[in-house]
Amino acid sequence: YPAFSSASLKSDLSKAMSQDGASQFQEVIRQELELSVKKELEKILTTAPSHEFEHTKKDLDGFRKLFHRFLQEKGPSVDWGKIQRPPEDSIQPYEKIKARGLPDNVSSVLNKLVVVKLNGGLGTSMGCKGPKSLIGVRNENTFLDLTVQQIEHLNKTYDTDVPLVLMNSFNTDEDTKKILQKYNHCRVKIYTFNQSRYPRINKESLLPVAKNVSYSGENTEAWYPPGHGDIYASFYNSGLLDTFIGEGKEYIFVSNIDNLGATVDLYILNHLMNPPNGKPCEFVMEVTNKTRADVKGGTLTQYEGKLRLVEIAQVPKAHVDEFKSVSKFKIFNTNNLWISLAAVKRLQEQNAIDMEIIVNPKTLDGGLNVIQLETAVGAAIKSFENSLGINVPRSRFLPVKTTSDLLLVMSNLYSLNAGSLTMSEKREFPTVPLVKLGSSFTKVQDYLRRFESIPDMLELDHLTVSGDVTFGKNVSLKGTVIIIANHGDRIDIPPGAVLENKIVSGNLRILDH
Numbered sequence: 001y002p003a004f005s006s007a008s009l010k011s012d013l014s015k016a017m018s019q020d021g022a023s024q025f026q027e028v029i030r031q032e033l034e035l036s037v038k039k040e041l042e043k044i045l046t047t048a049p050s051h052e053f054e055h056t057k058k059d060l061d062g063f064r065k066l067f068h069r070f071l072q073e074k075g076p077s078v079d080w081g082k083i084q085r086p087p088e089d090s091i092q093p094y095e096k097i098k099a100r101g102l103p104d105n106v107s108s109v110l111n112k113l114v115v116v117k118l119n120g121g122l123g124t125s126m127g128c129k130g131p132k133s134l135i136g137v138r139n140e141n142t143f144l145d146l147t148v149q150q151i152e153h154l155n156k157t158y159d160t161d162v163p164l165v166l167m168n169s170f171n172t173d174e175d176t177k178k179i180l181q182k183y184n185h186c187r188v189k190i191y192t193f194n195q196s197r198y199p200r201i202n203k204e205s206l207l208p209v210a211k212n213v214s215y216s217g218e219n220t221e222a223w224y225p226p227g228h229g230d231i232y233a234s235f236y237n238s239g240l241l242d243t244f245i246g247e248g249k250e251y252i253f254v255s256n257i258d259n260l261g262a263t264v265d266l267y268i269l270n271h272l273m274n275p276p277n278g279k280p281c282e283f284v285m286e287v288t289n290k291t292r293a294d295v296k297g298g299t300l301t302q303y304e305g306k307l308r309l310v311e312i313a314q315v316p317k318a319h320v321d322e323f324k325s326v327s328k329f330k331i332f333n334t335n336n337l338w339i340s341l342a343a344v345k346r347l348q349e350q351n352a353i354d355m356e357i358i359v360n361p362k363t364l365d366g367g368l369n370v371i372q373l374e375t376a377v378g379a380a381i382k383s384f385e386n387s388l389g390i391n392v393p394r395s396r397f398l399p400v401k402t403t404s405d406l407l408l409v410m411s412n413l414y415s416l417n418a419g420s421l422t423m424s425e426k427r428e429f430p431t432v433p434l435v436k437l438g439s440s441f442t443k444v445q446d447y448l449r450r451f452e453s454i455p456d457m458l459e460l461d462h463l464t465v466s467g468d469v470t471f472g473k474n475v476s477l478k479g480t481v482i483i484i485a486n487h488g489d490r491i492d493i494p495p496g497a498v499l500e501n502k503i504v505s506g507n508l509r510i511l512d513h
Contacts, residue, residue, distance in 0.1 A: 030071050033206060037067055040208050044199070047212035056197075056213055058237060063198040066226070066373050070357050078310055080319050084302040091287065091300060091331065091389035098267045100276070106266060109273040110160040112250040114341070115151055115264060116235075117257040118377075119144075119176060120169030120195050120225045126403060127443025131172035133257045134179060135444060137400060137409055138416055143257050144176075148183050148190070149419025150263055155187045162264070163189040165240060166257075169225035170197045170215060193238035195225040203361065203369040221364045228256075228335075229355045229375025236348040245341050252344075254377060255336045260409055261398035262336045263420050268390060272338055282343040283384035285309070286336035286392045293434070295324035297332025298378065300389045306382040307389065309333055313358055331389070333378050334397040343384055355379040394432070395423060403447040404435040411457045426458050433457060438466035452495070459500075472497065472510070 041060045048056040103109050123132040133143040141149070151164050168176050173194055180190055197215065199208035200222055210222035231254065235241050244252075251272055255262030268284060275281055285307075287300055298311040315323045322328060347353045355375040362370050381387050398421065400406055408414070413432070414421040423430060441447045452473045457463075459478040467485030472495030479501035485491040492510040493499070 034068060034071065036207060037201075038064065041199070044208065044210055044213055047214075049213075052213065059196045059198065062196050062230075062233060063226075063373075066198070066357065066375075067201075070359070070373050073357060078303065078308075078314050078316075080316055082303055083310065085328075086300055086302045086307060086389065090302070090307055090387075091391055094267075094390055094392045097271045097390055100267070100271060100274075102266055103270050103274060107158045107160050109266075109269050110154060110158055110162055110264075112248065112273065113162050113264065113269060114165060114244050114249050114252045115147075115162060116165045116167060116231070116252045116254045117147055118228045118231070118254065118335075119166040119172055119257045120228070121258070122171050123444075125401070126406075127445065130175045131168075133166075133172070134175065137260070137406060138414075138421070141416075141419075143260070143400070144179065146260065146416075146419040146421075147257060148186055148188055151188045151419075152186050153418035153420075154264055161189070163191060163244075165191045165193070165235075165252075167195055167228070167231055167234065168192050169195045170223065171225065191240055193234055193240055195228075195230045195234050197223050198226045198372070200224055200362070200364075200370040200372050203371050209364075209368065209370055224372045226372065227358060227374030228377040229379060231377050232344055232348055232353050232380065236344065241341060241345055241348075245345065250341055252339050252341060253336070254339060255334075256399065258401065259334070259336065259397060259399045260421050261396040262334070263396075265392075265396070268338060271390075279386050280340065281386045281388050282340040283381050283387040284338040285378055285381055285387070285389050286334045286338075286396060287331040287389045288334055288392050288394050288397050289330055290326050290332050291394075292326065294332050295326070298376070299323070299329040299332050300381075301329070303382070307387045308382045309376070309378045311356075311358070311376065311379070314356055331391060334392065335378060336392070336396060337378060339384070347380075347383055353380045353383050394430075402437075403441050403444060404437045406444070406447065407435055407437065407451075407454065408432060408457075410454050412454075413457050413460075424458065428459075433460040434462045435460075436464045438469075440468055441465065467491070469493070475499070 041064060045056060045060055119131065119133050121132045123130060123135050126132070126135065128135050136142055137146065147164065151162055154160060154162055166176060173192065177192065183190060199210045201208055208222070210219055212219065215223045251269070253264060272281060272284065285300065290297065296312050298309050301308050301310050312320065312323060356379050358374040358376060360372045360374050362372060364370060398409065400409060409421060413424055413427055415424050437447070441450060450470045452471060455471060456476040460481070462480040463477055464482045466483070467487070468490040469483050469485050471493045474496050475493050476498040478499070481499045481502055483491060483493070483504040485507070486505070489507040491504060491506070491508045494510055
């Protein structure tokens with residue numbers, strides 16, 4: 001039957017709602033489309049080897065539910081007129097949580113915690129093959145090393161048994177499992193489970209691109225992990241959720257593995273275990289104050305009487321500037337989340353976790369336009385009871401997304417202690433400098449080659465580097481430093497140079513004699 005463009009199909013569907021006869025016709029088209037997708041998925045399932053059959057069936061069933069919801073939803077998922085600022089007491093300042101102090105018995109509350117790290121991402125945006133968590137970030141330590149060190153330190157200090165759980169994707173699972181053997185002697189039990197694997201769909205026909213279950217060779221690009229909102233179903237389906245509940249665990253602390261600020265916070269944990277009003281809180285989202293660099297981050301709002309996460313993709317075009325304003329929406333979601341295990345089980349069994357669908361368009365290597373349907377873990381906040389935002393210090397949000405971020409965390413701005421990075425006491429003001437490294441630094445190997453050693457940045461406010469630039473040993477950067485090598489030029493910053501409030505441009509070569 002005819003191919004429809006997804007955009008036109010959805011606009012047709014919404015137009016048709018106002019015309020009764022046409023709306024019946026559109027309903028027929030939608031049912032046809034669902035049937036076609038169902039047939040395609042059944043064909044794909046028949047190609048699954050017997051040992052993968054159950055697993056694949058769960059994945060494809062999950063996708064079908066998501067696709068069904070995608071066809072039902074019309075227009076932007078939020079009505080801008082209903083968005084309100086959250087009530088004062090629904091976002092608590094961290095100082096207030098901290099002022100309650102620590103429990104008499106820290107071990108007993110820690111023993112009810114499970115740490116979950118989102119480990120589905122590859123290092124491709126930083127020019128690395130394999131899982132992002134295996135990139136070296138500090139003294140040869142990877143993201144995963146630092147995470148294990150942090151939790152091991154907790155377990156040794158308080159004589160506890162806090163486990164680490166990694167949510168892998170089919171992209172990262174094999175490489176991660178190989179590496180895990182090196183932690184066999186650490187005092188941390190490590191578990192893994194996998195995110196679902198969903199088929200990408202053709203943007204025009206809305207049918208799956210994959211013809212069979214394999215995800216190697218020409219099929220590599222036919223599948224995708226459907227965003228971290230998939231954690232609830234995958235964690236539940238893996239059996240780990242029930243295992244931990246059986247062991248008396250009560251909360252999971254979920255965060256991105258590339259956020260080096262997301263350490264276990266005993267004050268927040270105590271607040272959850274000993275709620276001040278006796279009412280257990282099922283979901284805590286750590287938020288922090290926006291700076292100009294964070295205008296795209298999702299924000300917490302009050303919507304129809306519930307706390308709700310609103311992402312930029314959900315905002316009607318006319319209101320995007322308002323959404324980005326630092327004055328109206330002052331905070332954004334760090335994706336450090338504390339969630340009740342019992343609540344996840346209850347909601348998952350009632351099929352009551354409601355997350356908006358994020359439609360993510362991609363172009364495959366061959367030029368084919370596809371869309372992938374995703375959800376975000378924080379969007380579920382509105383499905384939980386007694387949710388709370390906690391406005392935490394910026395230090396709990398230290399993500400490494402680019403080599404510019406990597407330069408900051410490798411530098412003397414931070415000191416490393418038991419896997420945790422803290423701002424150096426020698427830095428006179430607590431803000432992090434703004435660093436923008438140009439495209440010659442995008443890949444980790446290029447970046448490492450261009451710095452003979454990491455510069456002293458204790459007094460730096462702002463660094464911009466563009467073009468073919470290298471740094472000698474023991475360079476010191478202070479104030480605002482801008483280094484621009486135009487096309488065809490190269491600038492070698494000499495060893496031991498001190499640049500304070502300087503603009504460097506032109507051509508400067510330093511060659512070994």
